Amino acid sequence: MSNGKSILIDTSLCTACRGCQVACKQWNNLPGTKTKQIGTYQNPQDFSASTWKLVRFAEGKNGNGKPYWYFFSDMCRHCMEPPCADTIQGFVKDGVIRDETTGAVVYTGKTKTVPFEKVRASCPYDIPRQNLKTKVMAKCTMCIDRIKNDRIPACVQSCPTGAMVFGDRQEILEKVEKRVAELKKNYPKAMAINPDDVRVIFIVTDEPEKYWKHAAV
């Protein structure tokens, strides 16, 4: 297996426009779901079989009393050693495809025979969801159908600020390292989240849990 592909998500450049959230639905033919305003910009509230990319909003006050607002464009991390794949494989053969060239982790229709809660519990980032009607599990595919046709993932393509970058893993790891070093000058807490373990690598400028409780392992 080659080193595969990776996506960098630099939260310090994200404006939470949610272009990625919509682009994901557009490319993957996922419907807009019925939501309600419950006192936050974040909507839908969580992932579902119809929502594989979700911008999470987190706000609070800094020590100086001024507000902060963090945006976390959440998605499957496409782990190097995906625990969900092990779980699914334990129940059914070919429930997960681990693509050789990209490293993308893709669920198949056979996941409908697998106990969903076990799969969800095995994911440290709380990504997998289930179609309640068909029982098939769903999540981000890294847009493997686009990548195989020389296109970058829909979410990355939609990003107007360059907060998301797609490329060969080695190249992305170098970018991550360089960017974190740059950010550390102004944000001492700047870090990449679990870069050795995942293909979708988030860069944050504050503690990951301030962005989202499942941001990091």
Add this chain to the structure above:
Amino acid sequence: MKAKARGAKIIHVDPRFTRTSARADFHTSLRSGTDIAFLGGMIKYILENERYFKDYVTNYTNAPFIVDERFDFNDGLFSGYDPATRKYDKSTWTFKKDANGIPEKDFTLQNPRCVFQLLKKHYSRYDLEKVSSITGTPVEDLKTVYEMYSSTGVKDKAGTVMYALGQTQHTIGVQNIRTLCIIQLLLGNIGICGGGVNAMRGEPNVQGSTDFAILSHIIPGYLAAPVASLQTVDEYLKRFTPKSADPRSANWWQNYPKYMVSLLKAWYDDKATKENDFGYSWVPKLDDGQDCTILNMIDNMFEKKIKGLITIAQNPAVSLPNANKVREAFTHLDWLVHVNIFDNETASFWKGPGLNPKKIKTEVFLLPAAASVEKQGSQANSGRWIQWKYEAAKAPGDAIYTGDIVIRIIAKLKELYKKEGGSFPEPILNLKWDYSDEKGRFDPLKVAKTVNGYFLEDVTISDKTYKKGELVPGFALLQADGKTSSGCWISCGGFSQDGTNLMARRKKDDPTGLGLYPQWSWAWPVNRRIIYNRASVDLNGQPYNPKRPLVAWVDGKWVGDVPDGPWPPMADTKNGKYPFIMKPDGVSSLFGPGLGDGPFPEHYEPLEGPLPRNLMSPQLNSPIIKIFSKECDKYSGCDPRYPFVMTTYTSTEHWCTGGITRWQSWLTEAQPQVYVEISEELAQIKGIKNGEKVKVESARGSLMCVAMVTPRFRPFKCGDQVIHQVGMTFNYGWLFPKDCGDTANLLTPTVGDGNSGTPEYKAFMVNLRKV
């Protein structure tokens, strides 16, 4: 974000902490409606700490000009105010002139009656503590912003201002922008690369709509709308063509007659002759002093003085202030034609909340239109680039170009006038109406060529002969004798005789390396990418910032961007011209006598504000605003029943009234229902928890919405007083989705800017309570 990566600092000033604030280097908040106080404090800071760009201010602005000795400012009012008419007599807002009629100047800027000293005096009152007491911005934050931004007042730095409706939608909106202009001029940030006062447009072609005069005071190319008292074209031209006695002022508007006559020729073609004043008498005219801005039009409709209404691609039942009044006004119409891609609250007003369709006599026509991506044509951005676009898809069903709709209506009118006559048929019958292709469809290329303009006879200019029927290569060749036409003089040159549509160009070459891309689309005027670019050089034509030379005088000619005229630099005292060629005096205006409410911006409170008095002067509100006085217009400044400041805005996910975006499930999923953002402190006082239903009320209306309790709104400490501010979007309407709520404009006041009539959506008073 690219500029930031290259070292730019972003300062964001907004009542709330937004997604933009999250990416800015520094954010601070101000109470809505106090921008002039905030910015006036910056002017004081710049002047008193000598942070201004002295060469620029002395040579390129009217800072040295000596002002008429009768000009004065007292108790919040400039000289010449008449409280009975609520208008100023502006005869004292002028300059002292020498024997030749040229303004007197003191280039040392020391004369106490020069603009510079008067400016300094005016803003000396805007000290940090007073500004902080008005705006609620902490003094430390004011100092940080003033220090950071005024650091651009040097030769090799640029600062740019980006603003949107948060600046304009106030009773003092135009003066807000003027204040920004004054700051930019003091810092030498106009006419340079990376400078300017930039309007962020809410829609891709807002610039195009003003270029083509979708406003009541102008006709295409920013020419003045004719008024009834100006009976002949000569009277009109005499009134509006500016004069300058100074030979060093280009005074480009002296060409006004060429542009007006060419426009009349574009409209009436060979029916317009010298003998009949080029058809000037057929142009519709405003009565003198007539106000046709939107609030007044709705008021007239409410009074049944307006019988019919055509609205195209708008949703006034949601977007205009005091929506209950607007919706009631529509019931007084005989007919309403609405052109749009979807049904909306305007087309369906007759079945809206509280209305009984059986009792409404208005006949409504909803005409299906092609969407912007389904149309070929031009669109202009706020950098004045006019870019040609093509149909990305065919419009579905019966939907057609808006241009086709207009063409058919006028063709029918012509037919009816021809058949039936009428009291004054000439304006319609004599209108040149040749905008269709061979299949009878709207032809955007034909329109573009008419806009560019033609030679109507063989014309010889500087030894070159242009044949009848050729396209005019640029507005410098337009004529005042009827031998040329141009539907909008600023666009002349966008279409060339060899058939090249310059607006359709897509070359990415950037020879200056400054991002001007001179062969991508076409910019008015004459493809100049930065106007007043001769203000970026010193008197010898050498760039102030040699690292980013926009234009430079090299070996007897200009290189770089298309310069503002061919004349040599100002050091050539014989042939050199001042850089601000559209201003009669050739320099830009720190002292600006053109507006109705004063030559210097002054802070006044919004019509509905939280304070009983204006801390700057005894004059609480703008002295020139029109006060509407119907029962439905009632307002409530400093009233304990409505104790909280409200501001309205849009969201990233919805476009304006949501008339288009609410039908898009991915967007409605992301922003499903109307909400009011309130601070944690106010929520605690009112016993409101995040996500609870609340009722928001103003003197004019109320609506239910969801409370969004957030640290991103914070109470303002204005002197001893704590002022709470809340905010809402106007993205929603009752039609669809059914549970999304309704518009914030049920609350907004019927009051507009004293100069432009732009409604004060941004600052008014409400109450809110838990339901």
